[in-house]
Amino acid sequence: GIQVEQSPPDLILQEGANSTLRCNFSDSVNNLQWFHQNPWGQLINLFYIPSGTKQNGRLSATTVATERYSLLYISSSQTTDSGVYFCAVRSSYKLIFGSGTRLLVRP
Amino acid sequence: DAGVTQSPTHLIKTRGQQVTLRCSPKSGHDTVSWYQQALGQGPQFIFQYYEEEERQRGNFPDRFSGHQFPNYSSELNVNALLLGDSALYLCASSYTGTGTEQYFGPGTRLTVT
Structure with missing residues (x-):
């Protein structure tokens, strides 16, 4: 089956810093989503981005499907950005998740 | 526009018991998926x-079963609970017509003692 790998596993930033999170996947996909899981466990949709680039405020994402990776950019980080970031790719009807990047933004 | 809702929020059960978790999809969605975290x-x-049928199944034993109702809401049932079933159970909904983006509920945290 498809393998999804995320890096780095852990990231500590000072408020205001920028960061890049990476998601590699082992096979071609036609659906990729980025989520932010808050401390209460809620998965919040950030981007649905099977290919190309999208931006939403301080966050942007790029997926290069032919090279099997996606990047999530966080600019001017805030303490509320803390949590776990997951990418997930679709295989048939199911989403396959990576193991996540745990982000801590310090004030 | 109501998002995906799940109940209960938390649940504590004893080994060997059975549990039922519930999910209501986002308005306009007709497909429900369940995940264990x-x-x-x-x-x-x-x-x-x-369409009230199990369309795809992951690598989980038959102790895990489900149901979808005509109003698209869904239940997850787990029988003969094991300590290892302790987890956050997440429900996601989507619209099959567009096929793709899944939206998640807040989850049910199950503890098996």
Whole structure:
């Protein structure tokens, strides 16, 4: 089956810093989503981005499907950005998740 | 526009018991998927329901079963609970017509003692 790998596993930033999170996947996909899981466990949709680039405020994402990776950019980080970031790719009807990047933004 | 809702929020059960978790999809969605998330890991797919039928199943034993109702809401049932079933159970909904983006509920945290 498809393998999804995320890096780095852990990231500590000072408020205001920028960061890049990476998601590699082992096979071609036609659906990729980025989520932010808050401390209460809620998965919040950030981007649905099977290919190309999208931006939403301080966050942007790029997926290069032919090279099997996606990047999530966080600019001017805030303490509320803390949590776990997951990418997930679709295989048939199911989403396959990576193991996540745990982000801590310090004030 | 109501998002995906799940009940209950938390649940404590004893080994060997049975549990039922409930999910109502986002308005306009007709497909419900269930995921299990163990501590420190990414969510794992259990199964997906569409048109009241199980459309795809992940690598979970038959102790895990589900149902979808005509109003698209869904239940997840787990029989003969094991300690290892302790996890966050997440429901996701989507619209089959567009096929793709899944939206998640707040989850049910199950503890088996």
